[in-house]
Amino acid sequence: MASEGRSGVSRFHPVVRADEIPPGTGKTVLVDGRKVALFNVGGRFHAIDDRCPHAGGSLGEGILDGCVVTCPYHFWQFDVRRGCAPEFPEATVVRYEVRLENGLVSVSDSPVADGVVKPGAAPGGKASPPR
Numbered sequence: 001m002a003s004e005g006r007s008g009v010s011r012f013h014p015v016v017r018a019d020e021i022p023p024g025t026g027k028t029v030l031v032d033g034r035k036v037a038l039f040n041v042g043g044r045f046h047a048i049d050d051r052c053p054h055a056g057g058s059l060g061e062g063i064l065d066g067c068v069v070t071c072p073y074h075f076w077q078f079d080v081r082r083g084c085a086p087e088f089p090e091a092t093v094v095r096y097e098v099r100l101e102n103g104l105v106s107v108s109d110s111p112v113a114d115g116v117v118k119p120g121a122a123p124g125g126k127a128s129p130p131r
């Protein structure tokens with residue numbers, strides 16, 4: 001299955017059965033050879049780059065609290081729905097589109113075309129003005 005991404009056509013790769021990532025948890029998966037952190041937030045799946053932009057910690061091994069994952073290395077936090085740090089919006093990670101079909105979670109091999117969604121904005125919506 002393919003769709004348009006940042007660099008043209010994206011392909012979705014089945015990576016895990018949905019029941020392997022219960023709500024409130026996450027894990028690192030491989031998508032076309034790239035490490036991606038995949039999370040289940042209340043039954044909705046979200047995917048971001050696994051590599052923490054601070055010093056490379058695995059975000060898929062972090063602790064998920066609501067929609068925020070805490071990096072296991074030095075505790076930076078990221079909103080897994082938006083790919084940004086709630087307390088430090090300049091720290092970002094790329095997001096990937098996720099599909100759930102027949103109990104199987106598939107992740108795009110290309111980053112989401114609209115990039116990072118700033119805090120206060122609904123995913124896919126307009127960012128709110130800076131506070």
Ligand code: FES
Nearest residue numbers: 052055057071074
């Ligand atoms: S590597 Fe993630 S907070 Fe330092």
